[in-house]
Structure formats: C-alpha cells, structure tokens
Amino acid sequence: MTKKLKTISFYFSLFIFLMSWVSVPVNAEEEKLEKNISNMWMFVPKAGQSADFEKAFKKHVAYRKSMDDPRTWSVYQAEMGSQMNAYIVRACCDSWSDLDDYRQWNTKSKASENWRENVSEYVAHFERNRSEADFKNSNWPADVKYKYVGVNTYQLKLGHSEALAKDKKTLSDAAKSENWPYNWFWDESINGKLEMSLAIPYMTYGAMAPPEIKFSEMLAKHLSSKEKAKELLNRWSSHFKSISYNVYVLREDLSM
Numbered sequence: 001m002t003k004k005l006k007t008i009s010f011y012f013s014l015f016i017f018l019m020s021w022v023s024v025p026v027n028a029e030e031e032k033l034e035k036n037i038s039n040m041w042m043f044v045p046k047a048g049q050s051a052d053f054e055k056a057f058k059k060h061v062a063y064r065k066s067m068d069d070p071r072t073w074s075v076y077q078a079e080m081g082s083q084m085n086a087y088i089v090r091a092c093c094d095s096w097s098d099l100d101d102y103r104q105w106n107t108k109s110k111a112s113e114n115w116r117e118n119v120s121e122y123v124a125h126f127e128r129n130r131s132e133a134d135f136k137n138s139n140w141p142a143d144v145k146y147k148y149v150g151v152n153t154y155q156l157k158l159g160h161s162e163a164l165a166k167d168k169k170t171l172s173d174a175a176k177s178e179n180w181p182y183n184w185f186w187d188e189s190i191n192g193k194l195e196m197s198l199a200i201p202y203m204t205y206g207a208m209a210p211p212e213i214k215f216s217e218m219l220a221k222h223l224s225s226k227e228k229a230k231e232l233l234n235r236w237s238s239h240f241k242s243i244s245y246n247v248y249v250l251r252e253d254l255s256m
Contacts, residue, residue: 149202
C-alpha cells in the first residue's frame with residue numbers, strides 16, 4: 001500500500017465524506033441499539049480500467065437491490081487532489097447489533113461472492129473503515145439534498161478528547177442557536193485513528209462561497225464577546241495536529 005493511497009481513508013472517516021473520532025461505546029447495552037455507525041469502503045480501480053469498474057459496479061449494485069440490501073449506499077469521488085480516481089462507498093447508519101444482522105444478510109445473499117466474480121478484477125486497491133456519527137452536535141435533517149460535500153478532516157492530538165468534545169458542543173450549539181445557514185455532520189473514527197471529520201453539503205459550487213457573516217462574527221455575537229470567541233477558536237485549533245479539506249462529488253448514478 002502506497003503512502004498516497006493511505007491518505008484517502010483520511011478524508012471520509014465522513015463521510016466521509018465524511019469521514020472520524022476517538023470515542024468507543026461505554027455502555028454496550030445502551031449503545032448497541034443506537035444507529036450511529038457508518039460503514040465505508042474505498043476502491044481504486046486498476047490503471048485505465050475505471051470505465052470497466054463502473055460498469056461492473058453498476059451491475060453489482062443491481063444485484064444488491066435484487067437481494068434487498070438493507071443498507072443505502074452512497075458513492076463519492078474527490079473533486080481535488082491526487083486521489084480523484086478513488087471511489088468512496090458509504091452507508092449510514094447502523095447500530096452495533098445491525099452489523100451482526102448485515103453479516104448474516106451478506107452470507108445469505110452471496111453479495112461478496114458476486115463482487116469477487118464481477119468487480120474485484122478491476123480493483124487495484126481497497127480499504128474498509130467504520131466511523132461513529134455524532135448526531136447530537138450535527139445539523140443534518142433526513143431530507144437534506146446535495147450534490148457535493150465539503151469535508152474538513154482533523155488529525156487529533158492525544159489527551160485532548162474531553163476538551164475537544166466540550167468545545168465542539170459549544171461551537172455546534174452556537175451555530176444552531178444563531179441559525180448558521182448550513183447543515184453539517186460530525187463523524188469520528190472507530191478504527192483506532194485519531195481522526196475527526198466535519199462534512200457540509202452543497203447543491204452548487206456557488207453555495208460554497210463564504211457567507212456574508214463569518215463564523216467568528218456569528219460566534220462573537222452568540223458569546224457577546226469578540227475576545228471570548230477568539231479564545232474559543234484558538235483553543236479549538238490547539239486540539240489538532242493538522243487539518244485538511246476536500247470536496248467530494250456524490251455519484252448518484254452509482255449509488256443505491
């Protein structure tokens with residue numbers, strides 16, 4: 001696995017997009033029923049075989065539909081960067097118990113066998129990831145419509161989980177209270193990676209233009225203090241080793 005290919009999973013612990021965090025269920029009986037687990041696959045076709053991959057992928061999607069796949073899979077591709085040939089396939093959301101049920105469905109439907117027989121020959125590399133959605137701090141209604149997803153991916157520092165969670169809630173509460181004109185979705189990795197993702201949906205490129213009122217200005221209004229807002233944003237930035245951004249296109253023709 002090359003270093004460049006490894007970076008793709010960095011983007012969508014989201015999605016992904018999007019996408020990724022550090023928490024693990026504490027109360028198993030309570031959280032195994034909560035539908036907050038995202039499943040994501042990333043596939044890189046062999047050189048020159050993207051068209052063949054897509055053709056075979058569509059046939060495989062049709063097979064899954066015929067077998068009543070209980071998951072709804074969305075497919076994305078990066079708009080920028082060096083990994084635009086990768087296909088990110090994501091389904092949200094399952095409970096922990098649903099993962100057992102899905103394994104049984106997969107065995108009964110022979111979906112994996114169909115994939116190996118029809119699609120895998122065109123794949124040069126693949127990865128599998130799972131993430132845990134933070135619905136309490138997100139603002140992503142079930143009827144959100146979008147064609148693109150902008151994804152911030154954060155590399156977290158050790159020892160910052162508690163402070164990060166507190167600041168994330170404060171920022172999210174402020175955005176909700178002040179009617180920040182965007183939807184957003186927080187996601188955290190459960191693959192052992194110190195990663196977090198923030199996904200924002202858009203219908204057009206024009207919608208990606210900065211709003212008239214900056215987030216920092218909105219936050220200052222909410223906190224009734226520019227200094228408090230600046231202090232919070234500086235503290236927020238201190239939780240991360242690095243931050244990256246990319247835009248992903250929803251491939252509706254490949255999704256199910």
